[in-house]
Amino acid sequence: MTQLQEQTCEACRADAPKLTAEQIDALLVEAPGWQVEERGGIAQLNREFTFANFAEALAFAQKVGELAEAFDHHPMIVTEWGKATVYWWTHKIGGLHKNDFIMAAKTSGL
């Protein structure tokens, strides 16, 4: 996990290739707790984080947002009482890029 977590996102270009199923399977091994689900035809990496209450979930969401701003790569975060679900995918390519796994690993490290 630390290996992915320490990497930095490469500048993702619109013509960057989406990860293949094999590449996704290999990267999932390095991102325990994360799963890939397709939403609206787009493969997304997601993980649910649980907390004691809403305030803690919100504080976590804020940290994820700061991480996203630092790397200019942004997730969807669904924040609820006791839960925050983080979704990573690359808008530019409408799918998954290694950057999404790097950001997921960093999210797990928060």
Ligand SMILES: C[C@H](O)[C@H](O)[C@H]1CNC2=NC(N)=NC(=O)C2=N1
């Ligand atoms: C202009 C800015 O760098 C781009 O729009 C970035 C911002 N954050 C992003 N976040 C994600 N998840 N995918 C992108 O393609 C993306 N592009």
